[in-house]
Amino acid sequence: MTRTRVIDATEDAIAEAAQILRQGGLVAMPTETVYGLAADATQPLSVAAIFAAKGRPTFNPLIVHVSSIEMARRLTVFDQRAEQLAAAFWPGPLTLTLPRRLEEPIADLVSAGLPSLAIRMPAHPVARHLLALCERPLAAPSANISGHISSTCAEHVLQDLDGQIDLILDAGSCAVGLESTIVGLGDLQAKLLRSGGIEQKQIEKIIGPLMSPTDAKVEAPGMLTSHYAPSCKLRLNAVNVDNNEALLAFGPNSPKGAALTVNLSHNCNLAEAAANLFAYLRQLDQPGIKSIAVMPIPEIGLGIAINDRLRRAAAPRAERL
Ligand code: TXA
Ligand code: MG
Numbered sequence: 001m002t003r004t005r006v007i008d009a010t011e012d013a014i015a016e017a018a019q020i021l022r023q024g025g026l027v028a029m030p031t032e033t034v035y036g037l038a039a040d041a042t043q044p045l046s047v048a049a050i051f052a053a054k055g056r057p058t059f060n061p062l063i064v065h066v067s068s069i070e071m072a073r074r075l076t077v078f079d080q081r082a083e084q085l086a087a088a089f090w091p092g093p094l095t096l097t098l099p100r101r102l103e104e105p106i107a108d109l110v111s112a113g114l115p116s117l118a119i120r121m122p123a124h125p126v127a128r129h130l131l132a133l134c135e136r137p138l139a140a141p142s143a144n145i146s147g148h149i150s151s152t153c154a155e156h157v158l159q160d161l162d163g164q165i166d167l168i169l170d171a172g173s174c175a176v177g178l179e180s181t182i183v184g185l186g187d188l189q190a191k192l193l194r195s196g197g198i199e200q201k202q203i204e205k206i207i208g209p210l211m212s213p214t215d216a217k218v219e220a221p222g223m224l225t226s227h228y229a230p231s232c233k234l235r236l237n238a239v240n241v242d243n244n245e246a247l248l249a250f251g252p253n254s255p256k257g258a259a260l261t262v263n264l265s266h267n268c269n270l271a272e273a274a275a276n277l278f279a280y281l282r283q284l285d286q287p288g289i290k291s292i293a294v295m296p297i298p299e300i301g302l303g304i305a306i307n308d309r310l311r312r313a314a315a316p317r318a319e320r321l
Contacts, residue, residue: 004162006154009126009169018133020166021046026053028143028157029130030171031122033093033179033197034150034278035157036065036140037165038130044107047139051109053164056146061112062139063095063180064119067131072096072119075104075137081185081207088206091123093180093197110139116186126171142179143168149228149285149313152177152278159282177275178305183210195305197274226315228278230285230292234314238293246284248294258293260284270302277306281313 007013009030017027021038024046029038037054039046041064051058066072069086076082076098085094100106100117111117122128131138142150143157143165151157154170161168181196183203192200192210204210232246240255241247247258251268254261262280264273284292294310297303 002163004158004165004168006158006168006170009171013169014126014129015133017130017167017169021130021134021138022136024049025167026050026165027130028151028154028161028165028168029127029138029140030124030154030169030174031065031127031140032124032174033122033176034152034174035143035154035168036122036127036138037143037157037161038065038138038140040134041107041110041137041139042105044109047107047109050139050141053161054141054144054146056141058109059112060146061114061118062110062141064106064110064117065127065131065138065140066119066121067128067135069121071137072121074101075106076100076117076119079185081190084206085183085203086121089198089202090121091128092121093123093176093178094203095120095180095182095194095196097182097184097186097193099186106137107139116184118182120180124171124174126169130169147227147229149230149281150179150278152275156279156282173275173279175275177277177279178302178309181305195308197302197305199301200304226317227312228281228309229313229315229317230281232285232289233291234310235291235293236310236314237296239295241293242290244288244290245293246286246289246291248280248284248292250295250297254295259289260286264297268298270298270300270306273297274302274306277309 152174176197181198182194184191241258246260249263
């Protein structure tokens with residue numbers, strides 16, 4: 001494939017993107033969480049092309065993005081809890097896994113052979129407009145090479161996927177910066193499959209306690225392994241730093257002496273830290289840096305999802321998908 005075009009997400013550009021998707025092509029689209037790599041979820045070859053472009057193992061299923069709750073009801077068995085959560089958080093950074101309706105023409109590869117389908121209605125106006133114009137569900141994983149840091153701006157998508165996809169719609173940086181929270185509703189007991197942009201507590205206010213990822217055996221296949229990884233090593237809970245390390249700081253008091261320092265949030269704002277996380281990890285991932293030292297982030301609110309991503313980024317690479 002030739003070089004990938006990056007264009008501002010104007011009305012005309014979104015119409016062109018919809019056309020490309022209907023014809024079976026691949027388009028990177030902004031969402032409020034991270035950029036997604038979209039294809040028509042009903043075309044098996046297009047879905048297969050997503051896996052090829054990312055180098056993603058085919059046992060790792062994709063999230064289906066919908067333009068309306070009606071579309072979600074059509075594709076899945078959308079129970080009472082799903083209705084309540086959708087009413088509270090859609091459009092927004094929440095994905096639900098539900099039993100898929102087998103009569104619906106979603107490509108089998110989307111759910112990697114699982115009887116469930118992960119489904120979400122994104123809030124970003126460009127993603128919504130694109131979905132509305134396509135009039136079909138879009139399968140979209142994060143727009144990065146499999147196992148690498150997710151993309152929160154068009155430039156990151158280009159770094160990872162140039163030449164692999166048809167078009168990138170550029171709408172600047174993603175406001176949330178972390179992927180959606182995934183809640184599994186396949187069984188009686190609802191499970192938290194991935195922490196993310198919506199806090200567990202907010203969800204529990206609506207449908208009661210969630211089984212946590214440590215209690216539930218992990219059921220989001222993409223969550224088992226090293227992920228979100230820069231090419232250099234990551235060291236967590238750093239209180240000091242070497243001069244051949246890069247420092248990912250948090251809060252007003254950071255140690256001096258790193259080769260390179262960026263601060264996720266000087267005033268300890270976790271939403272700001274989440275929005276900066278992936279861009280800063282990419283920025284610090286430079287040749288000549290021995291490791292990225294990460295200061296402690298409090299395990300509260302969005303800090304839980306931030307720490308989840310950082311632990312996976314620091315995990316041994318042999319396990320990386
Ligand atoms: O915010 C987001 O969710 C972004 C934007 C683009 O929407 N998407 C995203 O997709 O993060 P991806 O593919 O990077 O992560 C999807 C996760 C993977 O861990 C995958 O294993 C899990 O969702 N997943 C997908 N379908 C599933 C299913 N049927 N059951 C359990 N887990 C599923
Ligand atoms: Mg991903």
